[in-house]
Amino acid sequence: MLGSLLGAIGQGVIWGVMVLGIFITYKILNVSDLTVDGSFATGGAVFAVTALANIDPTICLIIAMMAGGVCGFITGLLHTKCKIPAILAGILTQLGLYSINLRILGDKANVSIANIDTNITFLAHLTNLPHSRAGMLLGIIVSIICIIFLYSLLGTEFGASIRATGNNEKMIRALGVNTDNIKLFGITLSNMLIGLSGAMLVEMNKYADVGMGKGAIVYGLASIVIGEVFFRRFSNFGIRLFSSVFGCILFFIIRAIVIRLGLKANDMQLISAIIVVIALAMPIFKENMAMRNRGASNA
Amino acid sequence: MLKITNVYKTFNVGTINEKRALEDVNLTLNDGDFVTVIGGNGAGKSTLQNVISGATTPDSGKIEINGIDITKFPEHKRAKYIGRVFQDPMLGTASDMWIEENLALAYKRGENRSPFRWMISNDKENQFKMSLAKLGLGLEDRMKSKVKLLSGGQRQAITLLMATIKKPDLLMLDEHTAALDPKTASLVLNLTNEIIELDKITTLMITHNMRDAINYGNRLIMMDQGKIIYDVSGDEKKKLTVEDLLKKFNQTKDAPSDAMILG
Ligand SMILES: Nc1ncnc2c1ncn2[C@@H]1O[C@H](COP(=O)(O)OP(=O)(O)O)[C@@H](O)[C@H]1O
Ligand SMILES: [Mg+2]
Numbered sequence: 299m300l301g302s303l304l305g306a307i308g309q310g311v312i313w314g315v316m317v318l319g320i321f322i323t324y325k326i327l328n329v330s331d332l333t334v335d336g337s338f339a340t341g342g343a344v345f346a347v348t349a350l351a352n353i354d355p356t357i358c359l360i361i362a363m364m365a366g367g368v369c370g371f372i373t374g375l376l377h378t379k380c381k382i383p384a385i386l387a388g389i390l391t392q393l394g395l396y397s398i399n400l401r402i403l404g405d406k407a408n409v410s411i412a413n414i415d416t417n418i419t420f421l422a423h424l425t426n427l428p429h430s431r432a433g434m435l436l437g438i439i440v441s442i443i444c445i446i447f448l449y450s451l452l453g454t455e456f457g458a459s460i461r462a463t464g465n466n467e468k469m470i471r472a473l474g475v476n477t478d479n480i481k482l483f484g485i486t487l488s489n490m491l492i493g494l495s496g497a498m499l500v501e502m503n504k505y506a507d508v509g510m511g512k513g514a515i516v517y518g519l520a521s522i523v524i525g526e527v528f529f530r531r532f533s534n535f536g537i538r539l540f541s542s543v544f545g546c547i548l549f550f551i552i553r554a555i556v557i558r559l560g561l562k563a564n565d566m567q568l569i570s571a572i573i574v575v576i577a578l579a580m581p582i583f584k585e586n587m588a589m590r591n592r593g594a595s596n597a
Numbered sequence: 598m599l600k601i602t603n604v605y606k607t608f609n610v611g612t613i614n615e616k617r618a619l620e621d622v623n624l625t626l627n628d629g630d631f632v633t634v635i636g637g638n639g640a641g642k643s644t645l646q647n648v649i650s651g652a653t654t655p656d657s658g659k660i661e662i663n664g665i666d667i668t669k670f671p672e673h674k675r676a677k678y679i680g681r682v683f684q685d686p687m688l689g690t691a692s693d694m695w696i697e698e699n700l701a702l703a704y705k706r707g708e709n710r711s712p713f714r715w716m717i718s719n720d721k722e723n724q725f726k727m728s729l730a731k732l733g734l735g736l737e738d739r740m741k742s743k744v745k746l747l748s749g750g751q752r753q754a755i756t757l758l759m760a761t762i763k764k765p766d767l768l769m770l771d772e773h774t775a776a777l778d779p780k781t782a783s784l785v786l787n788l789t790n791e792i793i794e795l796d797k798i799t800t801l802m803i804t805h806n807m808r809d810a811i812n813y814g815n816r817l818i819m820m821d822q823g824k825i826i827y828d829v830s831g832d833e834k835k836k837l838t839v840e841d842l843l844k845k846f847n848q849t850k851d852a853p854s855d856a857m858i859l860g
Contacts, residue, residue, distance in 0.1 A: 455705055456712035458694075462702055465691040472650065473759075474676030474707035533743070 306554045308430055310547030311437030312498045313517065317542045318444050319491030320518035325538070326452070327484045328464040329377070332388030334492055334518065336395030337369035338511035341493025343402040346409045346506035355416045359497050366493015367486045369395060374482035399508050408507040416501040433502040440498065441543050444491060449536045460484055513567045520570040521546035523577035598799050599626040599649070599767055604658030606644055606823075618644040619655065620823040626767070626801070630830075631793055633810040634803045635842070636820035637849065642803045645820070646769045649801075651675045662766055677707025680760030682753065682773040689756030692745035696736060696755060699744055700725045703759030728758055732788060750781035754788060761792050768793065770802040786813070807842045821849040 316338060323331040345362040349355055369391060376387035403409050422432035451457040462470035463480045471477050492514075500506045525545025529537055553566050606619040618641045626632060636642050647653035649660060651672035660668045662678045682689055690699050701716045704725075722740070729737040732754050736747075744752060753773060760768060770789065774782035790813055793800050804810050810817055816830035817837065827845055829837060 451712065453715055454712050455701075455710035455714050455716045458698060458702055458716040459710050461694060462691045465693045466688070469689060469691060470702065471673050472652075472676055472679075472681055473702055473705070474673050475710070476671075476673045 302554045302558070303551065304434065305430060306550040307547050308434030308437060308502070309550040309553075311434060311441045311543060312502055313495060313514075313550070314437065314441050314521070314543035314546040315444055315498065316492045316495035316514060317518045317521045317546045318441070318448060318539060319488040319495065320515065321522060321539065321542045322448070322484055322488040322491070324519065325522065326461055326464050327481060327488075329384045329481060329485065330388070331370070331373060331485055331488060332385055332515055333369050333373045333391045333395075333485070333489055334388075334515040335511040335513070336392035336399070337366045337489040337492045338496040338499075338514045339399045339506075339508060340369050340395055340402070341366040341496030342500040342506040342510050343399045343409075343508070344493070345497035345500045346411050347402055347404070349411050349414050349416060350409070355414075355420065355501070359417065359494060362497035363490045363494040366496065367490035369493065370486040370489025371482065373489070374485040377485070378478035378482050396508070403506060403508055407509070408505050410505045411500065412504045417498075418501045430502070433498075436498060436501070440494070445536065445539045445543070448539055452535050513570065516567065516570045516574055517549060518546075520573040520577075521549045523573060524548050524552075526577075598628045598630070598663060599624070599801075600659075600661040601625070601645075601649070602659045602661075604645075604648060604660065605656045606641075606648060606653065607656060617823050619648065622658070622823070622825060624818070624825060626799055629797045629799055630816055631798075631800045631814035632802065632816045632818060633814045634801060634818050634820065635805070635807060635810045637846070640820040641823040642820050643771055644823075646681070646771055646801065646803065649675075649767070650679055650681060650769065678766040679769060680706070680763075680765035680767070681769045682756045682760050682771070684772040684775045686749040686752040686756070686776060689759065690744045690752055693743060695741050696729070696744060696747075697722060697725050697740040699755060699759060700728070700762060703762050706763050706765075725762075728762060732758065748781075750777050750785060753777060753781075753785050757785065757789055757792065761796065761798060764796050764798060766799065768798045768800040768802075770800065772803050772805055775805060807839045811837050811839065811842070819845060819849075 316334070320331075320334060323329045341362040344365040345358050348358040348361050353361070373384075373387045373391040376382045376390060377384045380387075382390070400407075418429060418433045418436050421427070421435050422429050425432060425435065427435065452461060459470055459475045460480055460483070462473075463475065463477045463484075467477050496511065499510065522542050522545055525541035525543075525548070528544065529541035532538060532541070549570075552569075553563070556566060556569060557563055601622055601624040604619055604622040606617075608614070608616045608618055622645060634642050634645075644653060648655045651667075651670060651674070655668070658668070659666060662675075667675055667678070691702065694702075697717060701721060704721065726737045726740065729740070734751055734754055736751060736755070744755065747755070757773070773789070774785050777785060786809060789802075792798070800814070802814065811834070815834065816828070817834050818825050819827035819842070826849065
């Protein structure tokens with residue numbers, strides 16, 4: 299029981315870095331970016347092949363992160379320079395990435411890195427922890443670094459213009475900010491984190507799979523939504539960032555419970571979709587209810 | 598200061614909805630001019646401001662500020678020179694951000710925004726507090742409130758402060774009190790006048806209220822069908838009455854709106 303709980307936390311912190319990436323686009327920039335499923339796998343694939351080439355695993359993580367960033371940059375260019383709606387731009391990139399990811403993996407659907415040294419094996423060696431616990435440790439370290447980085451960035455003059463672009467684009471443009479460049483930057487940064495997260499998952503699972511990003515966007519949104527249930531009242535950005543990772547941990551705990559109840563891991567896609575639908579529909583339901591109640595009291 | 602030469606703008610060219618919004622507009626503002634702009638609905642007042650700010654691209658013509666030709670500058674590059682307030686209180690502020698964050702955003706209008714400097718320092722916080730106190734709305738005690746919690750009048754007062762906290766070469770107001778109740782409207786308008794006179798800001802203020810157009814500023818222009826049809830300043834403007842303006846209006850093709858007659 300404790301084992302599967304810790305396992306869920308481990309998955310949660312590794313995927314949590316991806317959720318932080320999604321938080322940047324969906325919650326801060328107010329842009330729906332669907333590159334995620336592709337760039338997550340790109341990060342994983344790039345990590346696998348660079349690690350297999352005996353490159354230092356920390357550098358491999360950085361390369362994977364850059365690769366994710368390139369994916370985001372492409373979506374950003376399609377959106378800001380070619381004026382393609384963000385959702386479509388992301389779908390196009392994601393579609394193209396499927397082919398590219400297969401190429402990266404040498405036309406194989408999955409590639410094992412079972413006997414390769416990674417950051418997790420290094421941490422396992424250092425701390426004498428089993429592989430999955432060391433993976434959790436890596437996830438915790440990277441999540442904390444990302445939260446601190448994002449929190450600091452958003453508090454700067456530049457970071458404030460990112461938040462303002464998501465909040466009132468017209469206003470911040472009138473105040474002299476090139477909002478296209480801000481979006482390009484934000485979508486790129488977001489996918490850097492997503493690629494990094496994919497790379498860490500490959501370290502954890504010891505293999506890369508071309509389909510590893512499937513449904514990632516929905517898992518990410520579900521995580522944000524679950525986190526908000528607990529931290530809705532807080533407007534502090536540090537807490538909201540933490541809330542995203544926390545939501546992701548809870549997501550994987552729910553997933554562990556669901557599997558224990560006899561459902562399949564793949565059922566999680568449906569459950570995630572339902573969670574997101576409920577969260578998105580909730581404000582409308584509430585409004586309708588309020589209206590009906592008002593109508594009743596007026597009558 | 599501001600020089601507009603032979604500016605034309607037509608919307609939806611070649612369609613059934615083709616609409617000439619500006620026709621051969623020429624206008625020169627001197628430093629410190631406070632110009633009120635009136636005209637019927639669709640006369641082209643907002644479009645005039647939009648081509649100056651860069652929100653709309655003119656079909657032809659030239660726009661200069663301080664002798665610099667800005668006709669080809671994108672909107673965000675003109676921000677260095679221009680402060681704006683719109684009619685809709687929602688447009689001028691970032692509603693999910695704090696009051697002081699909004700002011701900090703405006704404080705850097707047209708400047709580089711560093712990723713290595715905090716947006717709010719103690720110095721700035723004190724300065725913002727003093728500026729807010731001058732509005733007399735008690736907002737200096739709510740610097741960490743989200744703007745969306747404020748009333749329309751409060752938001753508009755903050756937008757006005759944002760547009761002027763770093764003195765703009767040109768301030769443009771587009772019926773910025775029209776969405777407020779009469780009492781709040783006159784409060785915001787008085788604030789506007791105080792700030793403009795104190796800092797001697799060159800201003801172009803669109804209003805639908807003829808009395809305000811007469812009472813404020815040193816110059817008045819009237820637009821009709823995309824053209825400036827009347828331009829008075831100095832003593833001649835001081836002697837102007839609402840009746841004079843109404844008479845002028847009746848000679849135009851656009852009928853004045855109800856709001857204008859009431860004004
Ligand atoms: N973006 C636009 N697209 C099409 N027509 C427009 C647009 N903006 C303004 N117009 C038209 O141009 C004319 C002038 O509009 P506007 O400058 O907003 O007038 P005013 O502010 O004096 O009421 C109107 O007929 C209006 O319908
Ligand atoms: Mg208008």
